[in-house]
Amino acid sequence: MDLQIDVCTMRGKIVRPKLKRQVPKNAGKVFEGVIFDVYQWEQKMFDGSFETFEMLKRPDTVDIVPVTKDKKIIVLEQEQPGREKFIGIPAGRIDKGEDPISAAERELLEETGFKARKFELLYTDQPAGSLIDWVLYGFVARDCEEIGGQRLDSGEKMRLKFLSFDEFVKLASSSEFRDVELSLEVLRAGNNSVTFNKFKKRILQ
Secondary structure, three states, rough: OOOOEEEOOOOOOEOOOOOOOOOOOOOEEEOOOOOEEEEEEEOOOOOOOOOEEEEOOOOOOOEEEEEEEOOEEEEOOOOOOOOEEEEEOOOEEOOOOOOHHHHHHHHHHHHHHOOOOEEEEEEEEOOHHEEEEEOOOEEEEEEEEEEEOOOOOOOOOEEEEEEOOOHHHHHHOOEOOOOHHHHHHHHHOOOHHHHHHHHHHHHHO
């Protein structure tokens, strides 16, 4: 489900949306992990009693739909330690002090070796609903061109595939595609020709 978000015209001025549920200010951190932190707080119940509530918090992330100058969409066949092979789009965590667009630029360059002329926000979501304080920003990266090789982490193997829009939609609608939020956007757009054509224009314009 898209969240309401204020996107300014100036580069990097994307305001983090208010989530349906966030870690409250009175919560205390009880565990700090590499990715996930655990917070707990005392919540007053309807009968006046109190119970311990708990939420996870993690860094926000970006998804990128890279579109080349000849309107090909880049996807990645990926391998990571401890996981089965999968297909998805470039994605990654937003580093501390980094804005979403800068993170999208960095992840695109690292994972594909491509640079985009422009980034446009396609969707935002709160994955895992009310369980995790976490925003996912989905971008379209326009007019991508290769400027160097991939700069992958030691735990990544990625092979680029270049798809037509129709091939991309078919893949994103299948069970082998990892990025669920984008799959939902594709499936929602396919309800009728009007919404589908609007979605296609948002990707390829």
